[in-house]
Amino acid sequence: MIERSPMETSEALDVLRTSSLSKVVQAEIEKIILSGTFGPGEKLNEKTLADQLGVSRGPVREAFQGLHARGLVEMIPNRGVFVQKISRHDAVAIYDVRAGLFGTACRLLAERITSDQAAELHALIAQMDVAGKRRDLDAYFPLNIAFHTAIVTGTDNRILAETYFGLVSRLQLFRARGLVHGGGFESSNIEHRAIVAALDARDPHAAFEAGFAHVQAGKARILASGDPPPGRT
């Protein structure tokens, strides 16, 4: 048997390797939910979804269990599953946990950050500055996400990353209804600088505080832009 380089493993094959139908279905339903097609509280019909995806109800039900464990849907026995409704109170709770988790990521990263990683963060901040000055939200947003992602994944802690991104997903559920909001990303980048400064100084203590404060400020920005549960465009 010829030893093949791992690079040759086509993505399609790899997908088949790690995913049974339920996993594909789960990813698909998650995409649908997070895209906001269904709106919080809306019911997900098993058969309808199964038919749409061209599979039987079994895999759909299995996918539901995974989505439920991740807090994306609510399951009521003999009634069905519904897109999880995130109350304002819940959103605050999630933000608080996310703040603690992101602060922790900053703290852990401060103890092990490499110069390459630091350079990447500095570069992202510079780019965000440019986008910010141009008021270019479409450019700023992905950079912002990249910044947070770089910090969280930079800790090389898979559990932390999974948990963090899980919370982010649930938050996306909260502001699924529009609300791109972009309010005050000038201050946001100032906070970014504070984080990187603490990281550069290898100061875990300050890094946590800066990371925690940044997410809390984000929470305040979102909540301030007020959105009572059902729409108000």
Next chain:
Amino acid sequence: MIERSPMETSEALDVLRTSSLSKVVQAEIEKIILSGTFGPGEKLNEKTLADQLGVSRGPVREAFQGLHARGLVEMIPNRGVFVQKISRHDAVAIYDVRAGLFGTACRLLAERITSDQAAELHALIAQMDVAGKRRDLDAYFPLNIAFHTAIVTGTDNRILAETYFGLVSRLQLFRARGLVHGGGFESSNIEHRAIVAALDARDPHAAFEAGFAHVQAGKARILASGDPPPGRT
């Protein structure tokens, strides 16, 4: 229709209300896994489990999805599901996240702790002191859990509690093989005092540090007692 007091709702009925078979099965399998009956890496056979629980394979498969999302089992397509193996590296990662989460709980609690809550914590510490002096591990252990639980649930943050206890479950997986370890619970209670002191002072900053440090110390205690993956009685 007579309006019944919510108190009358028998627990049995409530169970039926919130749980389909899959949920019961999931809880049952989780109990089996955490009891250590199966050992990390061991395979869980669908049909065998289904027969043992007196149900069909469907609910078992659904339960597996939930357990997978919670990180308790590993699923390999066309091969089956296995009790999740927690490497030393993973355990460290989980402990770090748990530390951040527990520290966050302390921080959040510091901002809202009531005198009743503080009194409860003081009482638990006193009891732990007694148990500690008597070297009574069987008494100390549940008190220790109660202390942590009181802090985490005291924040009234459901997301935080769910996430935290999820991590604790996964850690139980790591030390499922015996390892009651009890090493140095004298120092442990000293750390508890530091946490409560910060809470009494309503100092979020210090509370986080104390909580974070406490879990990290616990991590060090566990890891120091060294346990290479496969047993060593």
Next chain:
DNA sequence: GTATTGCATATTGTCAACAATTGGCAAAGA
């Protein structure tokens, strides 16, 4: 006119059967 009861429909919960894949074992070949 309002509330209640009973039925028809739709949807979920569970199961058992079928299809597909895997791993092990024995036989054949080098």
Next chain:
DNA sequence: TCTTTGCCAATTGTTGACAATATGCAATAC
């Protein structure tokens, strides 16, 4: 003796059918 090939049993993946439960509507009683 070691490797390879081809089968067989076991297990997983998926499906469609059946049972149980909830929802909506109409008819009836008050």
